[in-house]
Amino acid sequence: MPYAFAESPFSPRFATLPPRFFAHVPPTPLTTPQLVVWNSALARDLDLHPDAQAHAGIDDYLGGNRILENSLPLASVYCGHQFGVYVSQLGDGRAILIAELPDAHGQTQEIQLKGAGPTPWSRHADGRAVLRSSIREYLCSEAMHGLGIPTTRALALVASPTPVWRETRETAAVVTRVAPTFVRFGHFEYYSHHDEHEHLRTLTDWTIQHFYPECATAPSPALALLEAVIARTARMVAQWQAVGFCHGVMNTDNMSILGLTLDYGPFGFMDGFNARHICNHSDESGRYAYNQQPQVALWNLNALAQALLPLMDREAAIAALHGFQALFEEAFASQFQAKLGLTSWQDEDWTLLTDLLNLMHASRTDWTTFWRDLASVHDGRPLTTPLRDRFVDRDTFDAWLVTYQTRAGAQTGINPEDVATGMRAANPLYVLRNHLAETAIRMAQQGDFAEVKRLLDCLAQPFNERPEYASYAEPAPDWAADLSVSCSS
Known part of the structure; x- marks a missing residue:
């Protein structure tokens, strides 16, 4: 039977680590917290009652005004490289872990409140998150889940009139985040760079025990862990590239040890394709541009490997890192093989893809609509705008296109309509474009969350054509070019 949120919370396994790893800190209450979005599907997966009304006091529990019985909320400490610069102490500055719950797949999920107030690692900040950024995180984490990309999830959004000052006066919100663990590369860096090698070993053993048990029996468990994280990260970033997703702030403290997309700040899905697209207004050097994401992932994995060196052989770690490129290319090829409707990937397909990307970059061709509509080549479905008219050099x-059709036509025994169906299953019709999020945010700031909920419903099934959401599949309007996002949240 589904149960109410206040019933039987598990104490987080992270709390079994030594006290050096965290501090017990209660959330800071909000003024009149109000549950404005509730993820019924995720609640059901956690064996929680899908109806928010069945959870007495849910606004207060998820707003930080009440603490679950037997819960000892905590915030963890870590460090990291931010824009390539080492910062010796960071930590959960506004995120507080309050419980764990088992999901329908037998995996335990941490329940964390983001924006729940200051912690010992807030660095003189208020520990809050604003409504604007909280909506973006909620929408994008669920959009990524719909796309099949590994990610943290969002269970709920609580809003409050509590004022928060950023560039201007805004209002506070709390996102209830869900993940098997929120441990990041920066956790390992912290104990390594502070020469606390026993704590480093403890964290490594704990991570392997709970999330990578297959590494425990390897000759070098720490090396096996590194290799597993390299593989997961390579696959995740390949999936990002395939849907045109830019994370925006790939610091090592924003990299999940599980290969999950973590910490949605200044992210963006590309509209017109620009290989050098920078989604973060704060990223003046373009360190985290779209075409830099694979290389930055490797840079971050190198930082993780450096942190783990006290537990493994240096040459073995270097060899593991050298494997990243092949793993990424394999995952990248797999993604684009499906997007192109090919049954296999051949060496000449790299040239086919590169030539297309160069054309798209030169014309700033809309990424999502082009890939979706390319399927029409195989089943003749009429398009609003012919494919060739999306390019300057027609x-x-x-x-x-002739080369592509020749390549695709050489696949024997394949029904063209089946090819088109497969391509539409690999190329989403709907993604969280910036202007869609912005429209939902502006309405929510006026107290209307209907558009947030409509977007969530649409993005839960991004590959399925639904007439009621036809406008969400259209290219961005001109005014969207003026939108910018930054690290301010």
Whole structure:
């Protein structure tokens, strides 16, 4: 039987680590917290009652005004490299872990409140999150889940009139985040760089025990852990690239040890394709541009490997890192094989793909609509705008299309309509474009969360065409070019 949120919370396993790893800190109450969005599907997966009304006091529990019985809320300490610069102490500055719950798949999930007030690691900040950024995190984590990309999840959004000052006066909100663990690369860096090697070993053993048990029997468990994280991270970033997702702030403290997309700040899904697209207004050097994400992932994995060196052989760690490129290319090829409707990936397909990306970059062709509509080549479905008209150099695109059709047509025994169906299952119709999020945010700031909920419903099934959401599949309007996001949240 589904149960109410206040019933039987598990004490987080993270609390079994030594006191050096965290501090017990209660959430700071909000003024009149109000539950404005509730994820019924995720609640059901956690064996919680899907109806928010069945959870007495839910606004207060998830707003930080009441603490679950037997819960000892905690915030953890870590460090990291931010924009390539080492920062010796960071930590959960506004995120507080309050419980764990088992999910329907037999995995335990941590329940964390983001924006729940200051902790010992808030660095003189208020520990709050604003409504604007909280909506973006909620929407994007669920959008990524709908796309099948590993991610943290969002169970609930609580809003409050409590004022929060950023560039201007805004209001506070708390996102209830869910993940098997929120441990990041920065946790390992912290104990390594502070020469606390016993704590480093404790954290490594704890991570392996709970999340990578297959590494425990390896000759070098720490090396096996590194290799597993490299593989997961390579696959995750390949999936990002395939849907045109830019994380925006790939610091090592924002990299999940589980290969999950973590910490949605200044993210963005590309509209017109720009290989050098920078979604974060604060990223003046373009360190985290779209085409830099694979290399930055490797840089961050190198930082993790450096942190783990007290527990493993240096040459073995270097060899593991050298494996990243092949793993990424394999995952990347797999993604684009499906997007192109190919049954296998051949060496010449790299040229086919590169030529297309160069054409798209030169014309700033809309990423999502082009890939979705490419399927029409196989089943003749009529398009609002012909494919060739999305390119400045139409003749060169026409030549590319002939090459592509020849390549695809060489696949024997494949029904063209089945190819088109498979391509539409690999190329989403709906993604969380910036202007869609912005429209929902502006309405929510006026107290209307209907658009947030509509978007969530649409993005839960991003590959399925639904007439009621036709406008969400359209390219961005002109005014969207003026939108910018930054690290301010």
